[in-house]
Amino acid sequence: MYSKTILISLLVLSATFTGCFGSEEVVEEDKGYQWQERIEIDCKTPNRENLVCTEFLTGFETPVLSLKHPVLDELWLVDLSGNITSWDGNSTRVVASLGDVVNRCHYEQGLLGMAFDEDYENTSAILLSYVENGTCTGPNQSGIILAEAKIENGVLNQSTIVVLREVEEPKRNHNGGHLLSIGNNQYLWGLGDGGGSNDQYSNGQNASSPQGAIHLFQYVNGTMSPVLNNSEGDPYILHSGLRNPWRFDVDPNGGLWIADVGQNCWEEINYVTTSEPTNLGWSEREGFHEFIADSDCEQEMSPADDEFTDPVAVYSHNSGRGFCSISGGYWMDWGPSSLQGGYMYGDFCTGTIWLIKQTDDGWLPEEIDTTGIMIVGFGRGLSDELLVFSWAGTIYEISEV
Secondary structure (H helix, E strand, O other): OOOOOOOOOHHHHHHHOOOHHHOOHHHHHHOOOOOOOOOOOOOOOOOOOOEEEEEEEOOOOOEEEEEEOOOOOOEEEEEOOOEEEEEOOOOEEEEEEOOOOEOOOOOOOOEEEEEEOOOHHHHOEEEEEEEEOOOOOOOOOOOEEEEEEEEEOOEEEEEEEEEEEEEOOOOOOOOOOOEEEEEOOEEEEEEOOOOOOOOOOOOOOOOOOOOOEEEEEEEEOOEEEEOOOOOOOOOOEEEEOOOOEEEEEEOOOOEEEEEEOOOOOEEEEEEEEOOOOEEOOOOOEEOOEEOOOOOOOOOOOOOOOOOOOOOOEEEEHHHOOOOOOEEEEEEEOOOOHHHOOEEEEEEOOOOEEEEEEEEOOEEEEEEEEEOOOOEEEEEEOOOOOEEEEEOOOOEEEEEEO
16 A cells, blocks of 8 residues: 555654645655554653553554443454454454545555444444545545445445545645544544645634534434534534644533644644534644744744634644654543543654643643653553553553553
8 A cells, every 4th residue: 555665763753754645645645755664662651750652553554543332341443454352351353444435545545534423333333434435646636525325234335325525635644533522422523624734724713614623413314414503604513724634522511622733833732612613723823823834933922813713732843852743632531540631632743742731820730741642542441441542553551450
């Protein structure tokens, strides 16, 4: 699937992966960029004596999501390859192999998200978010799909897949694709800005474009419909002005935490609601700054603009530590006790993990540790284990000792 790869040191790897889940396809394709071999690096927590990172499960290509089954005592694990695997605490079994359905021409394509129907016990239905299969030559011709499918006799019946919505993707990157059930038969679906650099299709600030946004929809009896009464633009859009939202979660107060992948300089965490629409600024702003395409990342913060909602936290590519691309996680009111009470997220290139908590001075991120692995995302285990997904295919567990 990938071009011939080369082995290089982690330092060079970090620099090469700038942008990661927001990397620029123009650079990769026009200049013949080749992705490096996936090298598994032992997960460590060198700065936290009370935490240990251990191997949980292996044998995946790129695990991106875990979901507790609503009826069975199983954990379902979603992989970019198109595989869905269940884990009952002792053994695994294959639920779905959708390799001939999803597109894997680009490392940001594949099976991106899944959610159980809230009425799963009666419908046996799941929702899927994926990039449809298609040619790997020439311009991208594969859109991002929101579909439903039925689980029969414990496995996905591929013939039951029904497309609910398709969004054209001009480029192969910046797909987003995360799905999240938020109750009352409502779901959130995140989409990137269409790909390439500098929001070249101007989707971030286009109210009629479905891209660069978090969508809110209702799904009942096989039918999806918008929840908002938007009179202008795309009726499904709840939050706009996003570049590539790579995972989001809802806290007990209904607050929505969004990890949005930056371009040149800033990775950001946004905190909004699940009911009030906001514009998060891309590509007028990146982090707390006016977006400048060729910025050296040294400019002063720009004054806040009432038209946009600024993030609550950012981190810079220019720190000298090799940070490159944010991977969102969960609001932690479960898992290791020392890691609860905030929103957890990490950096792809360095494996650094943060927990942002509310203090008297506002929302402040606390750096937990630098694990060294390439973090694609986080998961919640059957017994509320804190899972970390590695780009090289291993699932790790962070626990207290």
